[in-house]
Amino acid sequence: MAQKIQKSVCKKFSGYCPHLDKENTIFAEYAQVIICDTVTLGYKLIHFKCQDIGECKLNHECPLWKIALRSKP
Numbered sequence: 001m002a003q004k005i006q007k008s009v010c011k012k013f014s015g016y017c018p019h020l021d022k023e024n025t026i027f028a029e030y031a032q033v034i035i036c037d038t039v040t041l042g043y044k045l046i047h048f049k050c051q052d053i054g055e056c057k058l059n060h061e062c063p064l065w066k067i068a069l070r071s072k073p
Contacts, residue, residue, distance in 0.1 A: 007032045009043070009073035013064050019056045026050045028068035043073050 009030045017024035029047040034040070048068060050056065058065075 008046070011068070011071065011073055013068050013071070015064055015067065017052075017062070017064065019058055019062075020052060024051065024064065026062075026064045026068065028071070030073045045069055 009032070011028050011030070012025055013028060014023060014025040016022070027049045028045055030043040031046045032041055033044050035042050045068060048065060050062075050064070056062065060066075
């Protein structure tokens with residue numbers, strides 16, 4: 001069963017960026033989705049924006065990304 005997006009929520013996360021070696025801020029977008037085979041709503045991280053995404057080699061090892069991934073909107 002496909003997940004149907006109900007609404008989206010954006011959050012801002014700030015903290016130390018090892019790539020830039022300074023404080024940085026990312027913006028994360030979460031979609032509210034219906035969990036498959038249930039009637040429960042949950043959130044899924046679907047997008048994030050960082051000022052240095054084109055040059056950064058951390059990918060999913062970014063500490064700010066990890067905070068956004070674990071966070072609930």
